[in-house]
Amino acid sequence: MKGQAFDTFKLLIAAVIAVAILGILLSIMSGIILPGADSQQVIGEQLKKASQFPHSTFISQAKASFQAGNYLSASSFTDALGGSSVTIAFQCSDDLSDACKITTDKKLHIVSVFTAYVGACCTTPKACTVVIGDKDLSC
Numbered sequence: 001m002k003g004q005a006f007d008t009f010k011l012l013i014a015a016v017i018a019v020a021i022l023g024i025l026l027s028i029m030s031g032i033i034l035p036g037a038d039s040q041q042v043i044g045e046q047l048k049k050a051s052q053f054p055h056s057t058f059i060s061q062a063k064a065s066f067q068a069g070n071y072l073s074a075s076s077f078t079d080a081l082g083g084s085s086v087t088i089a090f091q092c093s094d095d096l097s098d099a100c101k102i103t104t105d106k107k108l109h110i111v112s113v114f115t116a117y118v119g120a121c122c123t124t125p126k127a128c129t130v131v132i133g134d135k136d137l138s139c
Helices: 002-032 039-052
Strands: 057-059 064-066 087-092 100-102 108-110 114-124 127-133
Antiparallel strands (some): 057 114, 064 114
16 A cells, blocks of 8 residues: 555656646747737738828837748738739838848748838828838838
């Protein structure tokens, strides 16, 4: 009988240690995730505002997270502006020249992980520019 009680105690200790290790790992992994809103959502919101008020620049209040390897195309935001006849251009500020690039087919290529503000302005409700970078953005 004594041996069985000891085995149960060892199992309890192993469970406590496993929970402690899990807690440590989760805290480390949560620190890796960048703070910030979804970049596509933020771009869509800023474009909607800018299309309603042409010749005004709208800048996100918080930074958006951009994940390495993603490509953002103008066509993914045309619904926010009311159809396929919309022209959207992307710009990256100079401080992000290594992190984001504009491809030859005018897509925004995210080269490395970063957070940045998103600005949008429209010359007409169907012709807009999205700028990514510092808080002082202008189109």
